[in-house]
Amino acid sequence: MEDKILLAHGSGGKLSHDLIVELLSPLANPILNRMDDCAVFEMGGRLAFTTDSFVVKPIFFPGGDIGKLAVCGTVNDLAMSGAVPKYLSLALIIEEGLSFAELKNIIQSICTSASEAGVRIVTGDTKVVNQGQADKLFINTAGVGSVPEGVDISAANARPGDKIILSGNIGDHGIAVLSQREGLRFESPVRSDCAPLNGLVSEMLAVSKNIRCLRDPTRGGLATTLNDFALQSKVGVRIAETSIPVAKAVAAACELLGFDPLHIANEGKLVAVAAPQDADKILAKMKQHKYGKDALVIGEVVKEHPGRVVMQTRFGSSRIIDMPVGELLPRIC
Amino acid sequence: MEDKILLAHGSGGKLSHDLIVELLSPLANPILNRMDDCAVFEMGGRLAFTTDSFVVKPIFFPGGDIGKLAVCGTVNDLAMSGAVPKYLSLALIIEEGLSFAELKNIIQSICTSASEAGVRIVTGDTKVVNQGQADKLFINTAGVGSVPEGVDISAANARPGDKIILSGNIGDHGIAVLSQREGLRFESPVRSDCAPLNGLVSEMLAVSKNIRCLRDPTRGGLATTLNDFALQSKVGVRIAETSIPVAKAVAAACELLGFDPLHIANEGKLVAVAAPQDADKILAKMKQHKYGKDALVIGEVVKEHPGRVVMQTRFGSSRIIDMPVGELLPRIC
Numbered sequence: 001m002e003d004k005i006l007l008a009h010g011s012g013g014k015l016s017h018d019l020i021v022e023l024l025s026p027l028a029n030p031i032l033n034r035m036d037d038c039a040v041f042e043m044g045g046r047l048a049f050t051t052d053s054f055v056v057k058p059i060f061f062p063g064g065d066i067g068k069l070a071v072c073g074t075v076n077d078l079a080m081s082g083a084v085p086k087y088l089s090l091a092l093i094i095e096e097g098l099s100f101a102e103l104k105n106i107i108q109s110i111c112t113s114a115s116e117a118g119v120r121i122v123t124g125d126t127k128v129v130n131q132g133q134a135d136k137l138f139i140n141t142a143g144v145g146s147v148p149e150g151v152d153i154s155a156a157n158a159r160p161g162d163k164i165i166l167s168g169n170i171g172d173h174g175i176a177v178l179s180q181r182e183g184l185r186f187e188s189p190v191r192s193d194c195a196p197l198n199g200l201v202s203e204m205l206a207v208s209k210n211i212r213c214l215r216d217p218t219r220g221g222l223a224t225t226l227n228d229f230a231l232q233s234k235v236g237v238r239i240a241e242t243s244i245p246v247a248k249a250v251a252a253a254c255e256l257l258g259f260d261p262l263h264i265a266n267e268g269k270l271v272a273v274a275a276p277q278d279a280d281k282i283l284a285k286m287k288q289h290k291y292g293k294d295a296l297v298i299g300e301v302v303k304e305h306p307g308r309v310v311m312q313t314r315f316g317s318s319r320i321i322d323m324p325v326g327e328l329l330p331r332i333c
Numbered sequence: 334m335e336d337k338i339l340l341a342h343g344s345g346g347k348l349s350h351d352l353i354v355e356l357l358s359p360l361a362n363p364i365l366n367r368m369d370d371c372a373v374f375e376m377g378g379r380l381a382f383t384t385d386s387f388v389v390k391p392i393f394f395p396g397g398d399i400g401k402l403a404v405c406g407t408v409n410d411l412a413m414s415g416a417v418p419k420y421l422s423l424a425l426i427i428e429e430g431l432s433f434a435e436l437k438n439i440i441q442s443i444c445t446s447a448s449e450a451g452v453r454i455v456t457g458d459t460k461v462v463n464q465g466q467a468d469k470l471f472i473n474t475a476g477v478g479s480v481p482e483g484v485d486i487s488a489a490n491a492r493p494g495d496k497i498i499l500s501g502n503i504g505d506h507g508i509a510v511l512s513q514r515e516g517l518r519f520e521s522p523v524r525s526d527c528a529p530l531n532g533l534v535s536e537m538l539a540v541s542k543n544i545r546c547l548r549d550p551t552r553g554g555l556a557t558t559l560n561d562f563a564l565q566s567k568v569g570v571r572i573a574e575t576s577i578p579v580a581k582a583v584a585a586a587c588e589l590l591g592f593d594p595l596h597i598a599n600e601g602k603l604v605a606v607a608a609p610q611d612a613d614k615i616l617a618k619m620k621q622h623k624y625g626k627d628a629l630v631i632g633e634v635v636k637e638h639p640g641r642v643v644m645q646t647r648f649g650s651s652r653i654i655d656m657p658v659g660e661l662l663p664r665i666c
Binding site: 006007008010011012013014015016017034035036037038039040041042043044045046047048049050051052053054055057077078080081083087089090091092093122123124125127128129130132133134135138140142144145147154155156215216218219220221224228232263265322323324325326327328330331 | 344348372375379381384388410416424425426455471473478489548549551561656657660
């Protein structure tokens with residue numbers, strides 16, 4: 001096998017065949033092994049279906065790589081609908097010249113993350129484009145999961161009085177990728193929080209089905225997620241700045257660079273809107289989980305100012321939190 | 334709205350939101366309109382799941398564009414497992430600077446093709462990368478379909494004695510894209526055959542469930558598809574050169590450029606391996622369909638030379654047909 005990816009690896013011919021057989025062997029499972037153009041499996045009930053493309057630059061960063069991100073991102077999108085993620089597709093767009101060793105590392109990372117999340121890669125696709133016509137590697141994953149009975153989660157379901165729970169500190173992923181890309185050094189290095197959250201969600205749903213909204217605040221950060229809830233549910237959202245946890249290094253980086261941590265992407269955090277009577281027990285359960293141990297209530301849903309997110313600042317005043325308007329941090333996922 | 338795509342359209346913030354609302358409005362349906370990160374729908378039984386990324390260059394070509402291709406490609410992969418395609422995801426990787434008008438045309442084309450195929454786009458994703466880090470537009474579609482009772486189609490199911498049916502002439506798609514890209518002019522212009530084949534397949538399955546293998550010979554062409562059948566079913570495949578239809582302009586282009594039409598991609602053709610007793614009625618049914626009217630038997634499955642495809646040439650000799658080894662035609666899908 002060559003040590004770099006060639007255009008011919010995307011030809012659909014012999015080299016494609018060899019690449020797939022060699023490269024994808026760590027992902028082997030009975031459905032994928034059929035090597036038909038489709039995966040076929042038994043499934044029923046309410047299904048969740050989602051897709052995400054990943055164009056993160058650089059493809060390796062502290063705390064993860066594009067492969068881990070591609071699995072966790074899609075697993076998390078499924079989990080945020082309350083679904084149990086089951087099957088993933090994996091589509092690679094490779095720039096000619098990518099080293100085979102890097103690609104193997106990424107596939108290994110996909111394998112590890114899929115195994116942690118309990119999902120299987122069952123179908124895939126590989127394309128190779130000429131040097132200079134893509135940037136190393138883009139990955140798309142789509143996913144299928146099964147939504148349990150009694151679960152009804154949507155950004156449109158928040159009601160006044162509901163509590164807003166955040167699973168931990170924000171901004172780690174965006175700052176980790178940015179600092180790797182730009183060669184910034186902080187006293188304590190920032191690592192991406194990239195993680196599969198389906199285990200945490202299933203624990204939460206085990207103690208209460210009264211979870212109305214659930215989302216992982218990725219691109220656009222916590223600000224965008226809360227605005228989506230406010231807009232789609234036609235309610236107001238009120239949060240307290242002092243309750244929002246930001247790691248010291250992330251806060252320092254944001255201050256230095258003029259970013260608002262509320263706008264920075266996360267890849268291993270979730271925001272839940274929960275019925276007030278169940279918020280405490282959901283929170284208690286989250287704190288027992290490794291990806292929810294720092295969970296806390298950051299605010300509540302209100303009747304006032306529908307469609308708007310208002311934050312009580314540390315100085316006691318209030319300010320409206322908007323979605324970011326421009327592009328602060330391109331290619332962080 | 335700007336007339337070109339900006340990085341900020343991929344930010345996950347306000348401009349992303351506006352882009353999605355404006356751009357995707359032709360695709361509106363109740364599942365997509367929920368605007369959650371997942372589509373949720375009821376479905377059950379044996380499901381088929383597939384994915385494909387499309388990196389075709391140029392993004393517009395005679396007979397289609399990257400949008401039509403992205404719908405037909407995934408619809409066809411589902412149909413080739415015998416499934417009824419139902420739901421598609423749509424993920425765009427856009428190069429900064431792509432014109433909004435071009436993107437709108439492509440979305441319109443996705444809409445038209447999805448409507449012809451009877452599928453709905455239910456979930457999606459949009460990423461924007463800096464100018465020079467992708468080539469205009471890459472699209473990924475994944476799809477979910479439902480496999481009817483009694484259907485068992487796989488490249489591993491061919492048996493000696495089975496007939497090999499081809500739905501029409503080969504090589505149109507690859508030559509159409511190549512000639513557009515390289516500015517080649519032929520007396521009669523070659524148009525891509527890009528089309529959704531699920532209607533044809535469901536007519537075929539209505540007359541016989543004894544269809545063993547089914548595949549659309551895309552990248553790597555008919556040669557690769559037949560080799561896949563031979564390898565995976567551990568049988569020999571024998572075809573007759575004189576029976577394989579190639580349009581005059583495609584044959585001329587192949588001769589000029591030194592290509593074998595058997596290696597050229599198709600996007601609206603299928604190859605079926607059918608039980609001998611049912612081949613005639615399947616063929617008769619295909620001929621009544623607009624995408625199968627030129628269907629014919631091109632060969633049969635044999636016990637001899639397992640794993641190999643052998644063609645009887647027009648001169649009466651035999652030659653082994655291999656998968657293409659290098660990359661003849663990069664980025665034709």
